[in-house]
Amino acid sequence: MYNIAIDGxxxxxxxxxAKALSKKLGFIYIDTGAMYRAVALFFLENGIKDSSDNEIDKLLDELDINIKYTDGEQRVFLNNVDVSDKLRQEEIGKLASRFSALKSVREKLVALQRKLTKKENVIMDGRDIGTVVLPNADLKIYLSAGSKVRAKRRYLELIEKGFDSAALDEKAIENEIIKRDEADMNREISPLKKAEDAYYMDTSDMTFDEVVSKILDMVEKER
Structure with a gap:
């Protein structure tokens, strides 16, 4: 099996x-964020909203998450039930962020993520994939860009999703991104950092297609 880790x-x-690469390479794309949202849904369905709840560790023993493709679309299964359409709820996103900070939750998800890589050629993205989840990945990429560039991309993404441009403030979006960077890089468990053997790519002045093409070249050289 060939595994690619993308962090940033x-x-x-x-x-x-990662999604574009998975299609071109025929790899399975594992959405780690969706897996954490599935955990949040699991806890919510079991009446847990507080990350300090004593029942969490016991419930984790009953948790299983799998990712399958149906007609080319990724679907997330929680204990053999397709929950993909429930994972984008705002409450689920907030709870996922809260629960993902727990060591026991991260350890469980890492085990499940590694299990998935034993079955297929996989590409996975996140903030600790190359350093913690897949330290032996065949190819590691650390993607980055200036905060202004990332804020602009986020702004355009929101516009594309139907948000009113008049209600969006690029500077506020950038400030949120900077705040998120600081929290991710300084969190106690699995902080965001570049793996020593990862390729660093600053995409500030690169188009989407240029980034995809460059990584495809790397895969071809490495395999």
Missing amino acids: PAGAGKSSI
């Missing part, structure tokens, strides 16, 4: 790049 800060384009 918020707004660096990790997920979009």
Whole structure:
């Protein structure tokens, strides 16, 4: 099996790049963020909203998450039930952020993520994939870009999703990104950092297609 790890800060384009690469390479794309949201849904369905709840560790023993493709679309299964359409709820996103800081939750998810890589050629993105989840990945990429560039990309993404441009403030988006960077890089468990053997790519002046093409060249050389 061949595994690719893509890490980087918020707004660096990790997920979009990883999805495009997975299609071109025929690899399975593992959305780690969706897996954490599935954990949040699991806890919510079991009546847990507080990350300090004593029942969390016991419930983790009953948790299983799998990712399958149906008609080319990624679907997330929680204990054999397709929950993909429930994962984008705002409450789920907030809870996922809260629960993902727990050591026991991260350890469980890392085990599940590694299990998935044993079955297929996989590409995975996140903030600790190359350093913690897949330290032996065949290829590691650390994607980054200036905060202004990432804020602009996020702004355009929101416009594309139907948000009113008049209600969006690029400077406020950039400030949120900077705040997120600081939190991710300084968190106690699995902080965001570049793996020593990862390729660093600043995509500030690169187009989407240029980034994809460059990584495809790397894969061809490495395999």
